[in-house]
Amino acid sequence: LVQQLKMKIDPERAPHAIADTFWPGRLEWIDCAFGRVLLDGAHNAAGLEALRQYLDERALTSVHWVGGFKQDKDADKLIPLLSAHIGCFYAVPVPVDEHWDPGALASMAAGEGIKAEAFSDVETALKQALSSCVSGEIVLVAGSLFLVAEVRRMLNLQNGDIHARN
Numbered sequence: 693l694v695q696q697l698k699m700k701i702d703p704e705r706a707p708h709a710i711a712d713t714f715w716p717g718r719l720e721w722i723d724c725a726f727g728r729v730l731l732d733g734a735h736n737a738a739g740l741e742a743l744r745q746y747l748d749e750r751a752l753t754s755v756h757w758v759g760g761f762k763q764d765k766d767a768d769k770l771i772p773l774l775s776a777h778i779g780c781f782y783a784v785p786v787p788v789d790e791h792w793d794p795g796a797l798a799s800m801a802a803g804e805g806i807k808a809e810a811f812s813d814v815e816t817a818l819k820q821a822l823s824s825c826v827s828g829e830i831v832l833v834a835g836s837l838f839l840v841a842e843v844r845r846m847l848n849l850q851n852g853d854i855h856a857r858n
Contacts, residue, residue: 717840719746722847726822728830731844733837735765740773743834747777752830754779756821758814758843759835760797763790767797770835772804780824781808782817786836814842 722729734743747755755777761767771781783797794810801808811817821831833843 760786
């Protein structure tokens, strides 16, 4: 694409530019008064595998996952991808018409040996997840870009805001 657009890129500056790139809702860290929140719009196998690798690299375990999926996703195949990292799964409805029932998602997670609870709204689940964290634990919001957008709205974040990233 760079060659097609005949863009000139300095090879020495490119790695720094890539490292400094900010994409809201993709590996976006939020430091709030109640703890650390990682927002990632991963909603398919490739995205969740990349997220799993990121969690592996940072040795993040006992993660409190606030998650939900649109109905067109194979949630039963996606939830297990992060199971090694999840301490508790907070199943929520995605703010779109066609989404997985939180009770069904919680059952899927429990079937993978993950402690899970279903919530009827995202805000309650997020508050519960944050209040359940102990030192060093984080809250992860993932499974849907719509879900991540809703949490960003709740946290009153704008697309241009830049937060701590690791």
